[in-house]
Amino acid sequence: MNKESQKLRNGLFLFMSQIVKEEMVRRRKRVRRKKILFLDLDGTLLNDAKQITQGNREALRKALEAGHKVVIATGRAMASAVKQNLQLGLTEPGCYIIAYNGGMILDSHTGQIIFQKMLPGDLAFRIMQIAKAQRVHI
16 A cells, blocks of 8 residues: 555544544433423323323333433322322422422422412302302312
8 A cells, every 4th residue: 555545544544533433422412411201190101090000110210210300290189190209209309290280380309389370269269159050070
């Protein structure tokens, strides 16, 4: 192999090495990105028997181990959502519960309510009266 060919080969090798290094850095960055997963309970995380399947438990465990965060978002009351949340072990920093269709947000790790928006009592009472008169269950 002559000197020109050797220089070309070495240059090509360095060029390819740099491309491989850059691709590895890009892949590492992609893998390290943290994500947040929002999940409903009924019809999503829970099966028809209102149980959390082993497959869902395993998927959540893997997501948490990878450093991702999980948020339970439900129309249920907070007490019900907390019960399910505890069964799933979603009490790490960055995990939250959104309950009452967004009316309350709880930090699962600290147990602190970080957002709450309620109907005024007189309005809620009036709505209940109307619903009862119309035989609508709330």
